[in-house]
Amino acid sequence: MLLDLNGKKILVTGIANNRSIAWGIAQQLKAAGAEIGVTYLPDEKGRFESKVRELTAPIEPTLFLPLNVQNQTQIEEVFKAIGKQWGKLDGLVHCLAFAGKEELIGDYSATTAEGFARALEISAYSLAPLCKEAKPLFSEGAGVVTLTYLGSERAIPNYNVMGVAKAALEASVRYLSAELGPEKKVRVNAISAGPIRTLASSAIGGILDMIHNVEEKAPLRRTVTQKEVGNTATFLLSDMASGISGQTIYVDAGYCINGM
Numbered sequence: 317m318l319l320d321l322n323g324k325k326i327l328v329t330g331i332a333n334n335r336s337i338a339w340g341i342a343q344q345l346k347a348a349g350a351e352i353g354v355t356y357l358p359d360e361k362g363r364f365e366s367k368v369r370e371l372t373a374p375i376e377p378t379l380f381l382p383l384n385v386q387n388q389t390q391i392e393e394v395f396k397a398i399g400k401q402w403g404k405l406d407g408l409v410h411c412l413a414f415a416g417k418e419e420l421i422g423d424y425s426a427t428t429a430e431g432f433a434r435a436l437e438i439s440a441y442s443l444a445p446l447c448k449e450a451k452p453l454f455s456e457g458a459g460v461v462t463l464t465y466l467g468s469e470r471a472i473p474n475y476n477v478m479g480v481a482k483a484a485l486e487a488s489v490r491y492l493s494a495e496l497g498p499e500k501k502v503r504v505n506a507i508s509a510g511p512i513r514t515l516a517s518s519a520i521g522g523i524l525d526m527i528h529n530v531e532e533k534a535p536l537r538r539t540v541t542q543k544e545v546g547n548t549a550t551f552l553l554s555d556m557a558s559g560i561s562g563q564t565i566y567v568d569a570g571y572c573i574n575g576m
């Protein structure tokens with residue numbers, strides 16, 4: 317079987333709790349045989365650290381490191397540790413996004429320069445420095461997967477600056493694909509997931525209406541699960557997807573094909 321990740325070492329970023337899409341991805345990668353490294357967002361009280369450590373214990377991560385992508389030193393430390401402990405990297409999973417709450421409601425034109433810069437730095441730009449540091453460690457045929465959302469190409473109420481950030485992220489996937497493909501045959505792809513109840517979506521007004529809309533209109537008449545996104549990430553990081561790079565793959569129960 318080619319969809320076998322035995323011997324592959326994969327770093328998963330963006331696990332916050334048991335609803336995180338990143339957690340769904342990490343579990344499916346582990347089920348396919350991969351060895352997993354996990355990063356968590358460090359905070360003063362160490363709340364994420366203990367929560368994520370406890371949550372991920374069953375998948376036995378062999379690396380567990382703090383990573384705030386706004387801190388270049390921390391990015392370098394992560395890949396230094398990977399070089400030391402793993403000596404190579406077969407996969408990088410980027411599930412990081414943040415915009416200020418005030419930017420995710422109301423008028424897009426009210427976005428501040430600071431809010432715009434922060435949302436794009438964390439949600440889009442961060443993929444570039446992670447790939448830069450990962451580059452010397454990537455094995456031949458390694459893969460990068462990031463998460464995006466339909467709000468990058470359609471005006472979805474309140475998604476606002478995150479839509480602009482996801483558009484930049486999807487373009488970054490194409491440029492990184494063009495850069496990393498020729499040398500080491502590294503493939504870079506995005507998964508456009510349909511709406512799922514997660515920490516990143518629960519804080520948002522109208523998310524339940526959005527989910528009901530998907531349940532009524534998507535070809536499959538339901539939302540997708542973290543596990544389904546995880547299975548697609550597993551496929552993309554496996555040798556089964558050796559011909560796919562620079563793409564945005566929709567895991568949305570078919571929702572985006574509808575005209576209205």
Ligand code: IMJ
Nearest residue numbers: 413414415417465474475511516517519520526
């Ligand atoms: C987010 C905002 C508005 C509409 C939304 C979303 N819809 C969906 C999301 C319809 C599905 C979730 N999503 C795809 C995201 O990318 C969320 C990113 C996000 C969420 C928060 C909430 C809490 C916060 N900052 C955030 N930054 C990014 O303070």
